Amino acid sequence: MSMTMVYAAPAADLPAPTPRQLAAPAGVGDKIFTRVTLLTGLIVLGVMAAVGLFLSIEASQALRSTGTSFLTTSEWFPDRNQFGIAAVLTGTVAIAVVAVGIALPLSMGTALFITQVAPPKLRSTLVSLVDLMAAVPSVLYGLWGLFFFQGQVIGVSRWISTWFSWIPLFRVTGAEPGSPLSNQTVFTASAFIAGVVVSLMVMPIQCSIMREVFSQVPIGEREGAYALGATRWGMIRIVALPFGRGGIIGGTMLGLGRALGETIAVLLIISPRFDINFHILEAGGNSVSTLIALRYKEATGFGLSALMAAGLALFALTLVVNFTASAFVARSRSGASSEA
């Protein structure tokens, strides 16, 4: 007891201790570092914002002159001030929906196969193959679709239209079910074929996000399901799928965003038409990016503004889709590390 007093006494004579300054003054190097990185960040911000702003400013001229009819007109005659995105936007959406409809089961199956079913030795090879699919240039998918796949799939188109033409979606005008060899051409260059080709480009994006999520499934819950006697599929159904729901939705929507913006493959395959067409098996269709690629050359100042407006509508659509996707991924349990 007295010992403590002895040690404490001289301390009382010293001035009260002030907290030490923890932050050191930044050196010259650090000052330069902070400024340069901030500048780079601002340059990137500036460039990216400039693209968006410029598109909106340029598009506003066309939008002002048409008003709301821009959304309801299907023709594209900017010189006669009669143009709108009703046909191209529905065409874009039709292709994207076909693409995602095909890519979703493929990518989900592949992601589950890689993470839960495949032997661990094979896993990294399969992951590389999926990444490779994403790296193959889109023009090559377009070539494959135009010269190879179209010839193979026409029979399937014909079969669907023969048996399911009572569903309006699959009706094909001009198809004669009776004569199998007549008019092949009504089935070529359709939104369905373009959608299938785009699905191959979309699938790796969706698959890599879903794989990422499924590989984070908490091991405790997995093993718990097995310990309770679940089969592998039972485990996937009650643990992996609910856990990965955010990743599935988010990945699907990111793929949808990519499918909406795809240009070259669609341009190669589809034959453009300007009416609202929901018969996806029928020849012809359109998309916003195809419209831009086809018409930018002969566009006058006003025509270019009209194209910008169409592009802006597409961009707005992909932005909404992408941000919804990232919100889903961020809010789901999938992103958080497990406490188990």
Next chain:
Amino acid sequence: MTDLMDRQDALERSAPTVVIDRNAPRPLLTQSRRALGGLRRDDLLTMGGAAVSAVCTALLLFGRVAPAAGAFGFALVAYGLFVITYALLVWLRDERPAVVDKVMAVLLGSAAVVAFVALFSVIFFTLWRGRAALGYANLYYRDMSEALPTDPLSAGGIGHAILGTLIMISLAIVLTVPLGLTCAVFLNETGSRAAGIVRTIVDAMTALPSILAGLFIFATWILILGFERSGLAAAISISIMMLPIIIRSADVVLRLVPGNLREASAALGAPQWRSVRHVVLPTARSGLATAVILGVARGLGETAPILLTAGFTATYNTNPLNGPMVSLPLATFDFVQSPQPALIARGFATGAVLMVVVLVLFAIARFIGGRPAGSVSKRQARRLAARSARDVQRFDERPMEAS
């Protein structure tokens, strides 16, 4: 009770005295490890049988249910039959949950098979259709200025497109890599308040359809500023596409660098720029290289923005500032739209060259990347050990100050 005691007694009496000899060899385990997963011979036979039966049934049915549906339709029908037959075969012996489990495993596996068959079919189809033109040496160095569309494959070539692609992608790399990596450092290391906004905008720009990047450059650079279409314009438009991709993936990689490395560096008294330069970036090196290479591979394959900004030419053009320039994807796109078989063959050959370049880049990215941040190869570890040994020696040789 008594008989329990009896048994206990009997046990004790019968139990031999065990003396543990530590030096004696351990008895071999007679149990072998049970295989939990994998395919048994039985499964393989069931699957094989189902496949054979499905193909035969499809051959039988094909003429009736799916008239003239082609090879692709045949594959679809056969696959459907295969799944049904397989389910039936498994159902003969197993309970319902096991049947569902096995059928679902087959469905998941076939999704992967379909995807990879499609991938290889794209790759091999391009190589196959391009094989005739790929055999001519003139393809790789001549241009199309003197070749007529009807000329055979021994005339003309795509040297100008190869050169154009090289010039454009080099310019794009010069523009995007320093900017992209510095921006990723800005997002992760500086803790600036602006980082959130920049990250959101970069995320948004990954959604930008590539044709709009081209349209933007076409409208500003070419129509408003009055420059002509050139390699530089194309390079800028690809850069707008590549920049968000590189920033985003580099951002993810930098986020994986363990925070305690940064703290250790700061605790040793390093200013921030030194910890970034000597700790964070080297730790993430392989991941950053992968980010850059995948961004470059994506930029190489971009066609839509180049279509609007590069113009089209059939001759060599080495000047990116002046005159139209053509790249491999654009040349592919242009060739295959012609009705001439020779030009279409050249288009496929161009696509094949492009694909080989992308595949090589991809292989390099896999080779140097693919490891998590901070893990080093054996050679790197040896080099690091040698360096720290040198440091120890240097410290030892330093004259000690008198305390």
